[in-house]
Amino acid sequence: MSEIVDLVGESILSWRNTSASDGTWEGNQLKTTADAQAHQLLVKYLRNLAPDIPIISEEDSYSQTKKRPDRYFLIDPIDGTASFSGGFPGYVTQIAFIELGQPKLAAVRAPEFSQTFLAESGNGAFLNGVRLSLSGELAPPILIDNYPSPRGISEKLFKELKCEKYVECGGISLKICRIADGTADLFVKNVIVRDWDVAPAQLILEEAGGFVYDFDIRPISYSGHFDINGTIATRSYVFVEKMKNYGLR
Template sequence: MNDLTLIREAAVAVGETALRMQSEGLRIWTKDNNTPVTDADIEVDSLLKAMLLRARPDYGWLSEETADDPSRMDRRRLFVVDPIDGTAAFMNYKPWWAVSIAVVEDGQPIAAVVHAPELEETFTARVGQGAHLNGDPIQASTTAELVNSGMLGDAKMFAHPAWRAPWPDMRIETRNSIAYRLCLVADGRFDAALALSAKSEWDLAAADLIRSEAGAVLTDHKGRTFSYNKPVPLMPSLICAAPAMHPLILERVEHIDLRN
């Protein structure tokens, strides 16, 4: 079984577990970083770790819900996992959450799945072989103007008076799962996603490969591309956009100092 088949089957299986636990009633608490977590997050993480490392015992492991083991940096390949990306949506019975799994080799994702169980959407990619939604090929949009584009982000941020120039009229929406946002850019339902706050490797690794194989561009707000399995697994910000849109957004935000 190749890596993509392995992680796709695992994501679908634990998605069913998450839905069952949600229907039975969740236990919810707050982590030390003041973000919510549920018993399903922990159970899905445990199931994935057992399932995937049983199949690939020589791979490393990096997950939002597992204490970080620095020995992962000694592994050429590792799984980068967010067991439930978009926990706030999940615990409030909204569909904007996903299981996100990437296989990273030498700092770059080579196989990826983002599975949104409630939406019955499974995004997959393998390096050099394109990106797919439920088995069908996907492609980023060809939109070349900000005006009237579809943007995923915080509407209040775009409306803030401190911008050097006002943003044009755009269709601005948000989704709780960062990975799912990037996949919506990858399949052309939205033209771009912007976040000017730090994101973790597990938020991005799988969706990074999916957007790349679909032809979208992903950088931080300074135009720097991402690598994974770093000692501190954080990215300062993100711009994910159709190729013609990315430089238009970068021009508006690259002057910002986030001090990350």
């Protein structure tokens, strides 16, 4: 899986500033030719790797109605399409292998940063081959989201939790990975997200020692509907407790 996301990531990078990066909005989703091309590459490589394992993809409309099987690959060809199309670096291509509703393997490639995040359930998370491990004393949290400055729930969190710093980042997956690598401490999304946005990065953060829940602070299962009621990703459960104390959750 590592080699696959690296190869697809390099292809996506080569499509920047070409017509493949031009986007059109379908509802609240931005779609580009590059999304479809990356989907085709991921499917091709995964079928060569494991032809008997089903593939669920954001770019396959059938995936939005299909019941999740017991074992499958869950892919997001470009998570952070708006960043990709807009000329910003905050996008990734990613794969999770799901078994019985939980991610067991994950690979996330951030092409603009030449970074590959990998995780295996029970065996840790790695960034470019270096093990990720969240440790050290907790300070006022560093909050991460995709706006230039905190908005909505992030603005409330930044104020009430007396956050030390705010980091702007692109797609959902990369924000969660940035908690795993120590760049940030807390990311909260209080709107519906999709399973392909979250699953790979969830395993990476949890294997690094962090926590991922839905917005109701419940474990996320990848065996049901593809919609997830928001996301809380954090390096420490202490920040979740503080959110509850301040009535932010």
